[in-house]
Amino acid sequence: MSQGDGTLLIVEYDQRFADTLALEFRDRGYRVECLDGLEAVAQKSHLRYRYAVIDLWLHPESGLDVISLFKARSPSTVIAALAGYHGGKTAQRAIELGATACLTKPVDIDLLEKALLSGDPRVKLPEYRNG
Numbered sequence: 001m002s003q004g005d006g007t008l009l010i011v012e013y014d015q016r017f018a019d020t021l022a023l024e025f026r027d028r029g030y031r032v033e034c035l036d037g038l039e040a041v042a043q044k045s046h047l048r049y050r051y052a053v054i055d056l057w058l059h060p061e062s063g064l065d066v067i068s069l070f071k072a073r074s075p076s077t078v079i080a081a082l083a084g085y086h087g088g089k090t091a092q093r094a095i096e097l098g099a100t101a102c103l104t105k106p107v108d109i110d111l112l113e114k115a116l117l118s119g120d121p122r123v124k125l126p127e128y129r130n131g
Contacts (some may be wrong), residue, residue, distance in 0.1 A: 006050030008116075010034045011041060011066050012082075013059045017105075021053065024109045038065050047074040049118045056090055056102070058085045064093055071098040078119040080112055 008030045012018035015036070022032040030051070038061040038114055049113045052070055054065035063081060070077055080100040081094040091102035100119025103112060 007031045008051045009049040011054045037061050039071060041066050047078050052077050054079055054081050056081050056094060067094055067097045067099055077121045078116050080115045082107060
């Protein structure tokens with residue numbers, strides 16, 4: 001399914017998890033960068049990424065603030081949020097702020113990529129046909 005023709009920013013406090021995601025997406029053809037929180041994202045002079053994967057819990061920051069910053073500075077970036085457990089109100093808020101999906105860790109990489117691609121109006125996913 002990979003349509004890795006874009007840039008991806010991963011905002012994740014757990015470096016090993018971020019590295020694992022980065023490796024998986026690089027193998028699919030994405031150009032990947034990893035940052036560890038709101039301050040690192042805010043310091044970027046540009047946020048020109050096609051996709052972003054943002055952890056909602058960034059120790060001690062909130063990924064919701066990162067989503068808000070992204071949508072203010074790069075409204076066309078497609079965002080998938082990650083939660084360490086079923087996020088409830090936090091997940092709902094992430095969607096309200098502009099995330100395409102909120103998935104629970106550990107996340108299946110195929111499902112994560114599909115969530116990103118399905119939120120991208122520039123990508124046409126094949127239609128699912130039952131039977």
